[in-house]
Amino acid sequence: MWEMVNNRRILFGENRIDEIPGILQWYGLKKVFFATGNSNPALRERIGNALEAAGITYFVYNRIKGEPDLHVINNGRDLFLAEDCDCTLAVGGGSVIDAAKAINMMATNGGLAEEYQMSGRAVTTLPPFFIAVPTTAGTGAEATKVSVVKNNYNGLKKSMYHTTMIADVTILDPLVTVGMPKRLTAATGMDALSHAIESYVSLNATPISEMNGLQSIRLIKRSLEKACAHPEDVKARADMLLGSYFGGCAISAGIGIAHIMAQPIGAMYDIPHGDACSIFLPLAMEFNLDNATKKYADIAEALGVAVHGAADRDNAMRAIEEVKRIRTSIGAPDSLKSYLAGQVADLDFMVETVKKTTGHITCNPRKVDEQVYRQIFELAL
Numbered sequence: 001m002w003e004m005v006n007n008r009r010i011l012f013g014e015n016r017i018d019e020i021p022g023i024l025q026w027y028g029l030k031k032v033f034f035a036t037g038n039s040n041p042a043l044r045e046r047i048g049n050a051l052e053a054a055g056i057t058y059f060v061y062n063r064i065k066g067e068p069d070l071h072v073i074n075n076g077r078d079l080f081l082a083e084d085c086d087c088t089l090a091v092g093g094g095s096v097i098d099a100a101k102a103i104n105m106m107a108t109n110g111g112l113a114e115e116y117q118m119s120g121r122a123v124t125t126l127p128p129f130f131i132a133v134p135t136t137a138g139t140g141a142e143a144t145k146v147s148v149v150k151n152n153y154n155g156l157k158k159s160m161y162h163t164t165m166i167a168d169v170t171i172l173d174p175l176v177t178v179g180m181p182k183r184l185t186a187a188t189g190m191d192a193l194s195h196a197i198e199s200y201v202s203l204n205a206t207p208i209s210e211m212n213g214l215q216s217i218r219l220i221k222r223s224l225e226k227a228c229a230h231p232e233d234v235k236a237r238a239d240m241l242l243g244s245y246f247g248g249c250a251i252s253a254g255i256g257i258a259h260i261m262a263q264p265i266g267a268m269y270d271i272p273h274g275d276a277c278s279i280f281l282p283l284a285m286e287f288n289l290d291n292a293t294k295k296y297a298d299i300a301e302a303l304g305v306a307v308h309g310a311a312d313r314d315n316a317m318r319a320i321e322e323v324k325r326i327r328t329s330i331g332a333p334d335s336l337k338s339y340l341a342g343q344v345a346d347l348d349f350m351v352e353t354v355k356k357t358t359g360h361i362t363c364n365p366r367k368v369d370e371q372v373y374r375q376i377f378e379l380a381l
């Protein structure tokens with residue numbers, strides 16, 4: 001038994017962002033809560049001018065710096081209401097989209113973000129209309145109903161989610177990702193690959209998540225190295241944007257041990273999420289190898305490294321080697337060392353922190369315990 005939720009509408013292609021005002025007009029919307037970052041003022045201006053020309057006003061919310069926390073969300077919701085907005089437009093990376101997702105939900109549901117995150121407060125009212133435009137290719141936030149938020153009081157990253165929180169419309173316009181620096185392209189690409197691979201071997205995988213996962217892997221294999229080597233290659237950017245989107249669709253089936261370890265450790269040592277995924281993904285694959293052999297062999301096929309007629313285990317190992325090769329080729333990190341800045345890793349503390357956020361580890365193909373966390377941390381150092 002399973003279910004999944006998708007965006008109602010997806011617009012893919014160059015310059016599709018120009019259609020935002022027309023979509024909002026069709027729904028009769030008048031005032032946009034425009035959540036965005038500060039890295040691309042020209043893009044913000046272009047969209048703002050187009051909205052004005054269509055007679056739509058907007059309020060820019062650009063206080064989302066780094067991964068969103070409770071304050072950014074509660075503050076955003078207060079401003080959404082004070083400014084009398086009637087819809088949300090998120091243009092940015094995963095942090096901006098996740099923050100906007102939670103703000104938009106709370107605009108009609110009330111309360112504080114911590115109540116939804118920590119106390120299980122229920123979402124009872126349909127959120128306002130919501131358009132998501134990803135400007136990076138990796139998090140898949142535009143395809144999910146989940147918002148990952150940092151809790152200011154206990155330092156943990158935890159999700160809040162509901163079926164109705166997913167963006168109504170997602171616009172995948174490769175031109176808005178062309179300026180992404182190589183380092184960010186590599187890290188977000190490894191995040192997307194982690195979503196695809198971890199969800200594919202998840203015990204909760206479904207026929208739809210598997211289809212999305214494999215397609216994501218094929219696209220990332222075809223274009224991640226190209227997008228890093230040739231940032232202006234629009235075709236490679238388009239593949240990565242789609243690969244990331246399919247990866248986001250696939251993670252409704254659950255993520256595995258690479259993400260489980262990447263999330264709290266990323267928060268503790270200030271490691272960008274994609275970098276942390278890059279470090280843990282091959283280690284997670286090696287750990288799970290004998291519990292999902294056939295599935296890793298399928299992944300080898302999608303990566304184009306499977307040998308016809310070879311044993312599944314041999315092909316599964318080829319998949320792991322290929323992920324490592326891609327990681328090296330794009331200069332993505334393979335060790336936690338440089339992030340510790342000379343500090344001695346406090347393994348006990350790291351293990352305890354991961355244990356506190358292991359609520360969703362039930363779908364990893366191999367059983368995980370404290371000893372496993374410790375062992376994988378040691379390998380990642």
Ligand SMILES: [Fe+2]
Nearest residue numbers: 139191195259
């Ligand atoms: Fe991720």
